Amino acid sequence: xxxxxxxxxxxxxxxxxxxxxxxxxxxxxxxxxxxxxxxxxxxxxxxxxxxxxxxxxxxxxxxxxxxxxxxxxxxxxxxxxxxxxxxxxxxxxxxxxxxxxxxxxxxxxxxxxxxxxxxxxxxxxxxxxxxxxxxxxxxxxxxxxxxxxxxxxxxxxxxxxxxxxxxxxxxxxxxxxxxxxxxxxxxxxxxxxxxxxxxxxxxx
Amino acid sequence: xxxxxxxxxxxxxxxxxxxxxxxxxxxxxxxxxxxxxxxxxxxxxxxxxxxxxxxxxxxxxxxxxxxxxxxxxxxxxxxxxxxxxxxxxxxxxxxxxxxxxxxxxxxxxxxxxxxxxxxxxxxxxxxxxxxxxxxxxxxxxxxxxxxxxxxxxxxxxxxxxxxxxxxxxxxxxxxxxxxxxxxxxxxxxxxxxxxxxxxxxxxxxxxxxxxxxxxxxxxxxxxxxxxxxxxxxxxxxxxxxxxxxxxxxxxxxxxxxxxxxxxxxxxxxxxxxxxxxxxxxxxxxxxxxxxxxxxxxxxxxxxxxxxxxxxxxxxxxxxxxxxxxxxxxxxxxxxxxxxxxxxxxxxxxxxxxxx
Numbered sequence: 258x259x260x261x262x263x264x265x266x267x268x269x270x271x272x273x274x275x276x277x278x279x280x281x282x283x284x285x286x287x288x289x290x291x292x293x294x295x296x297x298x299x300x301x302x303x304x305x306x307x308x309x310x311x312x313x314x315x316x317x318x319x320x321x322x323x324x325x326x327x328x329x330x331x332x333x334x335x336x337x338x339x340x341x342x343x344x345x346x347x348x349x350x351x352x353x354x355x356x357x358x359x360x361x362x363x364x365x366x367x368x369x370x371x372x373x374x375x376x377x378x379x380x381x382x383x384x385x386x387x388x389x390x391x392x393x394x395x396x397x398x399x400x401x402x403x404x405x406x407x408x409x410x411x412x413x414x415x416x417x418x419x420x421x422x423x424x425x426x427x428x429x430x431x432x433x434x435x436x437x438x439x440x441x442x443x444x445x446x447x448x449x450x451x452x453x454x455x456x457x458x459x460x461x
Numbered sequence: 462x463x464x465x466x467x468x469x470x471x472x473x474x475x476x477x478x479x480x481x482x483x484x485x486x487x488x489x490x491x492x493x494x495x496x497x498x499x500x501x502x503x504x505x506x507x508x509x510x511x512x513x514x515x516x517x518x519x520x521x522x523x524x525x526x527x528x529x530x531x532x533x534x535x536x537x538x539x540x541x542x543x544x545x546x547x548x549x550x551x552x553x554x555x556x557x558x559x560x561x562x563x564x565x566x567x568x569x570x571x572x573x574x575x576x577x578x579x580x581x582x583x584x585x586x587x588x589x590x591x592x593x594x595x596x597x598x599x600x601x602x603x604x605x606x607x608x609x610x611x612x613x614x615x616x617x618x619x620x621x622x623x624x625x626x627x628x629x630x631x632x633x634x635x636x637x638x639x640x641x642x643x644x645x646x647x648x649x650x651x652x653x654x655x656x657x658x659x660x661x662x663x664x665x666x667x668x669x670x671x672x673x674x675x676x677x678x679x680x681x682x683x684x685x686x687x688x689x690x691x692x693x694x695x696x697x698x699x700x701x702x703x704x705x706x707x708x709x710x711x712x713x714x715x716x717x718x719x720x721x722x723x724x725x726x727x728x729x730x731x732x733x734x735x736x737x738x739x740x741x742x743x744x745x746x747x748x749x750x751x752x753x754x755x756x757x758x759x760x761x762x763x764x765x766x767x768x769x770x771x772x773x774x775x776x777x778x779x780x781x782x783x784x785x786x787x788x789x790x791x792x793x794x795x796x797x798x799x800x801x802x803x804x805x806x807x808x809x810x811x812x813x814x815x816x
Contacts, residue, residue, distance in 0.1 A: 310590070
């Protein structure tokens with residue numbers, strides 16, 4: 258057995274285990290941390306598959322940005338576990354049905370003989386100087402440049418939409434004009450007055 | 462000699478087609494890098510107290526050893542023998558996990574940082590992106606510490622510092638994009654190799670505004686003054702560190718200083734020619750300074766940036782929180798985006814002597 262196979266099983270195991278624990282965790286914060294662990298395991302598996310750009314991007318985007326915002330929301334919300342679990346038995350049958358359907362679909366696709374070494378030939382290993390990111394960039398900026406730009410514009414629209422939804426004028430905002438504050442001079446804030454000093458009373 | 466050592470390890474550990482031997486070699490390399498790093502970090506704390514001391518007309522630590530040189534070891538011993546107190550209402554697992562999550566990424570980044578020509582642990586093709594990615598994981602230490610402590614000051618410190626870190630990460634990402642565009646590589650080794658040939662070939666000249674933006678964002682990324690809102694002693698007593706003591710606190714502390722060293726190295730690698738001598742191509746100076754090893758130049762440039770950290774800390778008062786956010790989103794972000802367009806135009810039209 259090669260050492261990379263050992264690594265694959267280790268990362269695969271931690272991937273599956275953390276995902277399973279994430280779903281069953283009672284504490285929301287703990288669940289989020291387990292999700293991060295599963296992201297890391299997935300990134301490690303991608304690294305083994307020579308997709309280092311994808312692996313690093315997964316960590317950069319999902320672990321570094323998306324999950325941080327998730328944790329923000331979890332921290333700000335006061336989630337009461339008992340109300341979340343109150344209707345557990347009521348929704349259980351529906352949940353089981355959905356789960357069975359999803360598993361059946363996955364089983365249909367994965368066992369149809371479209372995957373595995375007999376259906377797809379093993380991809381050749383690349384040399385050490387093979388640059389995954391250069392190959393990706395060549396494809397993204399030539400053959401797929403329009404879908405790529407389209408996706409970027411779509412994301413921009415989403416950002417603008419989110420900001421306009423939240424941004425309300427004249428609400429409880431305590432906005433300050435920092436340019437005004439920074440450019441303030443001493444004479445705007447302070448007035449020097451000369452007060453004639455009175456005569457001291459002579460004490461007897 | 463190194464090759465002979467590698468062969469010896471391979472003969473001693475033949476398991477997994479030599480794969481395990483490779484892991485052992487990487488571990489040895491890692492220890493060889495981490496030990497000097499930790500010592501450097503320890504003396505960084507000493508330098509900080511000494512430099513700021515002299516700037517404020519004090520002497521600084523001078524009791525332990527000659528000139529107080531053994532002070533870091535005294536601090537380490539004190540930290541190690543202090544009791545670690547767990548708050549009774551704290552979430553104990555996350556409370557312990559938080560300092561580990563702050564410390565491990567700070568160390569893990571160094572796997573890809575080249576310290577000299579061919580002197581690195583691994584030559585990852587996307588090493589600059591790896592640095593960004595792993596660096597962004599460090600924020601979890603602060604978020605978790607604030608949440609798991611179950612106390613109001615840590616929560617406040619964690620909230621404002623986490624949003625600051627995430628914001629300034631975007632700016633650093635854009636600055637990195639300009640560097641990548643100029644050198645057309647995301648490999649730190651290639652970026653440094655592209656800057657060979659004297660001080661005027663380094664990227665700080667074509668990317669001067671980006672260098673300034675990067676350095677200010679680096680201050681924010683490492684939670685240093687004037688951006689130290691995570692601690693803010695005068696406002697929220699100590700921020701996320703309030704409930705931590707002993708080695709748990711020391712891990713946060715070490716992570717901060719190792720990140721400072723990392724940011725200094727990154728600035729040197731991206732803008733100041735890495736391990737290249739500034740006199741390359743200068744008639745006489747080049748041969749006079751030819752005996753100086755690569756790593757000495759790197760360490761010298763890095764020390765300047767580390768000194769800059771201390772200098773800035775002693776000089777500027779802390780930013781107000783909304784001003785920090787304004788600086789990031791309204792000043793730096795437009796500036797970097799404009800500069801990306803400028804660099805793209807210059808590269809496309811082949812203007813300038815640099816590209």
